[in-house]
Amino acid sequence: MGRIENRIRRLRFDHNEMTQEELANRADCTRQTIIALEQNRYVPSVELAFRIAKAFGVPLEEVFQYKDSEG
């Protein structure tokens, strides 16, 4: 079974060091959820994933990647 990883921390850094609070406000979720996502301790719904990608202005696959356990 694979796992879903994300580049949220990196993307925040690339977007003028956007704060977790700011991203949470833009993606309409709580800061605690952003923290959990960055630590790969929570897999978001498709809707939240799209909202986060939209907050960064990038396609979904630039934020979230599916890592196959074999590869």
Place this chain on the structure above:
Amino acid sequence: MAPLQKRALISLSMGLALAIALVVVFVTRDISTFAADLGFRLIVYALWIGVPVAYLLLINLTRLSKLKQVDERDRLIKDRAPRIQWLAVIFTLAVWYVVLNEAYWNKGQIPVVYLTLIFISILVISALAESLGILIGYWRMNRNG
């Protein structure tokens, strides 16, 4: 700490304080006077109604008043909490069943006041267990994802 997690902790603390007060009232007063003593009954009613009221105000009405504080992750955790609640209720009923059987089997009947006590205990345990279930949900999600 997430807002819902904070509220669950406050609700559990308040509920536990009220539940302990309830036990203290029953221990310090004679249980057989429950039916005859109006003051005793009013204190008990106020205490046990306080637990679900604290839970409702702090947990369930959160969604209505402050939607921004709760997102999909919080809702997922809250929706899983009834698993703990169900276990706690079944366990409480099992304890009542064993204790009352052992205490009153030979007499063939139990005092009516125990119906009230069973009802109160289930209601109190149910509200406490859901708050506890929310806290366990956050703990597990932070630990295991």
